Amino acid sequence: MIPVATEYAVEAAPRRRRLLGQLYVQVLIAIAAGAVIGHFWPDFGESLKWLGDGFIKLVKMIIAPVIFLTVVTGIAGMKEIASVGRVAGKAFAYFLTFSTLALIVGLVVANLVQPGAGLNIDPATLDAGSVASYSAQAHESTLTGFLLSIIPTTMVSALTDGSILQTLFIAILFGITLSLVGKPAEPVFDMLERIALVVFRLVGILMRAAPIGAFGAIAFTIGAFGIGALANLGALVATFYVTSLIFVIGVLGIVARLSGFSIFALIRYLKAELLLVLGTSSSEAALPSLIDKMERAGVEKQVVGLVVPTGYSFNLDGTNIYMTLAALFIAQACNVDLSLGDQIALLLVAMISSKGAAGVTGSGFITLAATLSIVPSVPVAGMALILGIDRFMSECRSLTNFMGNAVATIVVGRWDGALDREALDRALASTPADRPARPAIEQDMD
Numbered sequence: 001m002i003p004v005a006t007e008y009a010v011e012a013a014p015r016r017r018r019l020l021g022q023l024y025v026q027v028l029i030a031i032a033a034g035a036v037i038g039h040f041w042p043d044f045g046e047s048l049k050w051l052g053d054g055f056i057k058l059v060k061m062i063i064a065p066v067i068f069l070t071v072v073t074g075i076a077g078m079k080e081i082a083s084v085g086r087v088a089g090k091a092f093a094y095f096l097t098f099s100t101l102a103l104i105v106g107l108v109v110a111n112l113v114q115p116g117a118g119l120n121i122d123p124a125t126l127d128a129g130s131v132a133s134y135s136a137q138a139h140e141s142t143l144t145g146f147l148l149s150i151i152p153t154t155m156v157s158a159l160t161d162g163s164i165l166q167t168l169f170i171a172i173l174f175g176i177t178l179s180l181v182g183k184p185a186e187p188v189f190d191m192l193e194r195i196a197l198v199v200f201r202l203v204g205i206l207m208r209a210a211p212i213g214a215f216g217a218i219a220f221t222i223g224a225f226g227i228g229a230l231a232n233l234g235a236l237v238a239t240f241y242v243t244s245l246i247f248v249i250g251v252l253g254i255v256a257r258l259s260g261f262s263i264f265a266l267i268r269y270l271k272a273e274l275l276l277v278l279g280t281s282s283s284e285a286a287l288p289s290l291i292d293k294m295e296r297a298g299v300e301k302q303v304v305g306l307v308v309p310t311g312y313s314f315n316l317d318g319t320n321i322y323m324t325l326a327a328l329f330i331a332q333a334c335n336v337d338l339s340l341g342d343q344i345a346l347l348l349v350a351m352i353s354s355k356g357a358a359g360v361t362g363s364g365f366i367t368l369a370a371t372l373s374i375v376p377s378v379p380v381a382g383m384a385l386i387l388g389i390d391r392f393m394s395e396c397r398s399l400t401n402f403m404g405n406a407v408a409t410i411v412v413g414r415w416d417g418a419l420d421r422e423a424l425d426r427a428l429a430s431t432p433a434d435r436p437a438r439p440a441i442e443q444d445m446d
Helices: 004-020 023-040 042-047 049-076 082-113 128-140 143-149 164-181 183-207 210-225 228-232 234-258 263-269 271-280 283-296 301-314 317-333 340-353 363-374 380-385 387-415 421-429
Strands: none
Touching: 023 042, 023 210, 023 271, 042 049, 042 210, 049 164, 049 183, 049 210, 049 271, 049 283, 049 301, 082 164, 082 234, 082 301, 082 317, 082 340, 082 387, 164 183, 164 301, 183 283, 210 271, 234 263, 234 317, 234 387, 263 271, 263 387, 263 421, 271 283, 271 387, 283 301, 283 387, 283 421, 301 387, 317 340, 317 363, 317 380, 317 387, 340 363, 363 380
16 A cells, blocks of 8 residues: 555646646746846846847747738638628727726826825936937827838738738738638638648747746846835835726726626636736737637637737727826826816827837837827926836736736627637636647647
8 A cells, every 4th residue: 555645745746747837837936036036146137138038039020920820811711801890890999998998097096196296306306318218219109100100111021020010901901802812812721721820839839938038037127127126116116006906807807797707717817928928028928829818718810810919009008007197106206286187188198199009118118208298297307207117017017908908809709799608618717737738839838
């Protein structure tokens, strides 16, 4: 007879191996290790920046092919081309509603909590030069320039320049054309579907490097800025994190409940991707994985292909909360009294300037500069107050943006009748070990 202790050890060892084999566990361990390295050996931590940058470059390398193949095969597989416009219309209605709501939430919380009150900072004493580069980038961004930037120089450059909207634009045109051509284009459609299998297998391979990327990114962040930077402006950081949490659990949680699923179950389902976003401070790092998991959760490919990439530019809930909250923090810190009319003007400007801000590190700061440059009441130089902690706030922006787009994809899929409820329930109720394997990517992603 095997002793009880030995029998338990025999059973526990494979269980531990299975647990350590999960991507989210590996990323979590990497984040903790990176934080320790950055805190105790800051110089060495800073030198590891290339690991995080390298992983993000690897993911960005594959984003354009993933979006192109997903959208083209999704649209070409539709029976009615009119459904493309219908899905896009529903998606943009959702984006406009909840992006505006996020701006309002940030505005209301800033007025209630007033995290900048009492600092009594003279704007003339701030180093405007530290934010000059961000202001310059903000001034270069115009509405017409943004619209023209959606059109690529060539069809091929849309896949090489790294612009999500350019890739989406070309993919929609190509998918519609493929559908209109009909039977003669079937060999092209079949070829693209086969290429998609290979590309998603490649995504699974690249995701195995996620712990290394998260380790390097966290080590650099803590090493360069120090955990102490959080204490200097802790009220703003804490207010932003709590507000974002309330938005995700409260607002998005209610939307999820009305749509028949639990926000907590969705968070568990996407835990590996959320930890990856936390480690890299970039929601783009998890974009290919989100597309794959939304399809596995029962949302039809054409809806996923349209909603997810478009949402990464037009549905940035975290960035919107940050913009109004940070703008009022700067005003309060510099003793600038904003009237209700000034705050409404700020809200309207932010609604426009927030569109097109890609979900990458630092874009929220540039968008804030664009907003403040149009609203003269709040000094742009005041952005120097939050420059040191923006990296920490970028992580929260990315996490909130990511969850907002995940919820949007399921909700729009449900609105359009393109959601398999049984597949969604299975995905959200199961653990990684319980899910049936998907040949191309499943074993690598979980």
